[in-house]
Amino acid sequence: MKYEVRFSGTGGQGIIRCAVLLAEAALYDGYHAAQSQVYGPESRGGSSQGEVVIKDSAIYYPKVVCPDVLLCLSQEAYNKYAADIVPGGILIVDEHFVQRTGIEAESVKVYELPIVVTAQDRLQNEMSANVVALGAIVGLTEIVSDEAIERALANNFKAKVLPGNLEAYRVGVELARAAK
Amino acid sequence: MSEKMTNSCKGTANVQLMQGNEACAMGAIKAGASFFGGYPITPSTEIAEYIAREFPKLGRYFMQMEDEIASIGAMIGASMVGHKAFTATSGPGFSLMQELIGYAAVAEVPLVIINVMRFGPSTGLPTMPQSGDIMQARWGTHGDHSIIALSPSSVTEAYYMTIDAFNLAEKYRTPVVLLMDEKVGHLREGFDISNDPEPEIFDRVSAHEGKYVPFANTESGVPPFVALGQGERYHFTGLTHNEAGFYTSDAGKVSEFMQRICGKIEDHVDEIAQFELDAMDDAEIVIMAYGAVARSAHETVESLRNAGHKVGLLRLKTIWPFHTDKVRELCAGKKLVAMPEMNMGQLAVMAKAALGDMPFLPINQVDGRLIKPETIEKAILDKLAEMGGDR
Numbered sequence: 001m002k003y004e005v006r007f008s009g010t011g012g013q014g015i016i017r018c019a020v021l022l023a024e025a026a027l028y029d030g031y032h033a034a035q036s037q038v039y040g041p042e043s044r045g046g047s048s049q050g051e052v053v054i055k056d057s058a059i060y061y062p063k064v065v066c067p068d069v070l071l072c073l074s075q076e077a078y079n080k081y082a083a084d085i086v087p088g089g090i091l092i093v094d095e096h097f098v099q100r101t102g103i104e105a106e107s108v109k110v111y112e113l114p115i116v117v118t119a120q121d122r123l124q125n126e127m128s129a130n131v132v133a134l135g136a137i138v139g140l141t142e143i144v145s146d147e148a149i150e151r152a153l154a155n156n157f158k159a160k161v162l163p164g165n166l167e168a169y170r171v172g173v174e175l176a177r178a179a180k
Numbered sequence: 181m182s183e184k185m186t187n188s189c190k191g192t193a194n195v196q197l198m199q200g201n202e203a204c205a206m207g208a209i210k211a212g213a214s215f216f217g218g219y220p221i222t223p224s225t226e227i228a229e230y231i232a233r234e235f236p237k238l239g240r241y242f243m244q245m246e247d248e249i250a251s252i253g254a255m256i257g258a259s260m261v262g263h264k265a266f267t268a269t270s271g272p273g274f275s276l277m278q279e280l281i282g283y284a285a286v287a288e289v290p291l292v293i294i295n296v297m298r299f300g301p302s303t304g305l306p307t308m309p310q311s312g313d314i315m316q317a318r319w320g321t322h323g324d325h326s327i328i329a330l331s332p333s334s335v336t337e338a339y340y341m342t343i344d345a346f347n348l349a350e351k352y353r354t355p356v357v358l359l360m361d362e363k364v365g366h367l368r369e370g371f372d373i374s375n376d377p378e379p380e381i382f383d384r385v386s387a388h389e390g391k392y393v394p395f396a397n398t399e400s401g402v403p404p405f406v407a408l409g410q411g412e413r414y415h416f417t418g419l420t421h422n423e424a425g426f427y428t429s430d431a432g433k434v435s436e437f438m439q440r441i442c443g444k445i446e447d448h449v450d451e452i453a454q455f456e457l458d459a460m461d462d463a464e465i466v467i468m469a470y471g472a473v474a475r476s477a478h479e480t481v482e483s484l485r486n487a488g489h490k491v492g493l494l495r496l497k498t499i500w501p502f503h504t505d506k507v508r509e510l511c512a513g514k515k516l517v518a519m520p521e522m523n524m525g526q527l528a529v530m531a532k533a534a535l536g537d538m539p540f541l542p543i544n545q546v547d548g549r550l551i552k553p554e555t556i557e558k559a560i561l562d563k564l565a566e567m568g569g570d571r
Contacts, residue, residue, distance in 0.1 A: 020368060024197040027370050032189070035197070035368040041222070041306045060478040061553050062367055 009073030014130030019050030135172020207342030262407030401444030463492025
């Protein structure tokens with residue numbers, strides 16, 4: 001088993017943190033996981049990409065080749081990466097920020113979700129959009145367990161902001177289930 | 181050979197997701213590092229951040245200097261008074277440190293310089309990888325000298341190799357460079373050392389018989405080191421010096437000094453240079469690699485083996501001193517030796533010298549990306565076809 005996930009968007013959206021959380025959860029579920037990223041010299045703005053390889057045996061080449069799942073939170077990210085998705089793979093885009101142009105393979109399952117708006121309106125915290133997106137990915141793929149994600153969230157966020165992030169994760173999972 | 185050195189570590193009860201840079205910082209703490217002098221630079225910054233957070237809690241010293249020249253100066257001073265001193269930097273900072281690396285080599289001051297290599301030259305691509313400082317680590321400072329440089333391939337190895345770097349610096353009284361690819365420094369993967377044996381930690385030897393001779397021509401080539409302030413008053417200098425540490429231009433003394441400071445490392449290459457061999461026993465084709473590229477090469481070996489080619493991996497864990505004789509011996513009689521590198525062929529120069537007339541294929545990529553396993557595979561298959569071999 002080998003599963004590749006790529007998260008893409010704009011610097012500052014928490015894209016890399018999102019990848020870290022998934023990789024950590026995969027480890028807690030007993031898999032091998034490797035997480036890497038590509039970003040520009042600037043810490044905000046500019047394109048940002050985080051990726052995770054999950055495997056049931058040792059990972060040597062640690063990079064994603066063709067993602068099974070791609071998340072795009074910006075148009076630039078979609079334009080750059082959507083064509084790489086494996087046939088039959090999953091594309092998740094933020095419906096308010098990405099206009100699809102059909103560069104993904106026809107067999108790709110597409111989910112256009114209101115990720116950022118949900119974080120803004122329902123959670124009153126735009127910064128939790130990355131965790132909403134993570135919830136959507138796990139809700140659609142069930143690649144890792146909820147328990148593992150909760151453990152990863154607890155390990156990554158201070159007690160004060162943890163409840164908000166657990167809620168963001170649950171909301172993301174719901175978004176995915178509703179769209180399934 | 182320990183399997184986990186090149187690859188990810190799987191989920192276990194005590195597993196943590198760890199970044200290469202963080203593992204490096206943890207290794208430094210484990211090795212007993214007590215002074216960090218540095219200037220943060222991408223892609224090594226996480227090391228300075230980790231140390232800045234942890235060192236004060238441990239009563240150790242973190243000092244951010246105004247630039248990398250001052251950083252290495254501070255490290256040298258700290259090491260002279262007995263600290264295990266280190267820094268974390270990248271190409272542009274490593275360039276600024278070169279002059280004092282020479283000073284540390286000649287004054288025989290133990291130092292560890294972690295160079296998380298980024299794409300160069302100059303400011304280059306700060307967040308992207310290139311194994312571009314291989315030759316700079318060897319010859320970046322002027323004059324004949326020797327140096328030790330290591331290159332880890334995984335997060336776990338970044339931890340253990342950092343400990344090795346400190347041990348070697350202390351043992352040989354020399355600057356040691358950890359040449360870590362950005363792709364390893366920024367990689368996060370499983371890390372669990374809870375069941376590993378306790379690593380050996382080596383501290384510089386200060387014991388001596390009779391009067392202390394600070395730069396004594398000992399049998400091993402490494403004089404004992406009594407830290408300044410511990411009762412012995414002596415002189416450090418970058419000038420070529422006699423055993424007492426004072427300038428000399430006496431031809432015999434100068435020659436003896438040069439032989440000693442180079443020989444103390446080069447003559448111990450068997451002890452220092454480490455390799456990892458994988459599937460080499462029946463291999464007809466060898467892929468020689470180091471750092472992050474060795475991970476790609478490992479997949480190429482698996483893929484070509486599945487296609488019926490007898491391929492093995494020779495991974496260089498130690499870059500300098502380059503063990504010419506051992507490389508020649510391991511590659512003797514092979515049909516082809518391929519060497520993928522994320523540069524224009526820096527260590528290939530050494531490999532070529534070791535291999536002589538043996539068929540050699542350097543595979544070089546300088547585009548800010550880690551070389552893919554398929555790229556290595558295709559280059560090898562094309563070469564085999566060109567050589568008239570089977571496909």
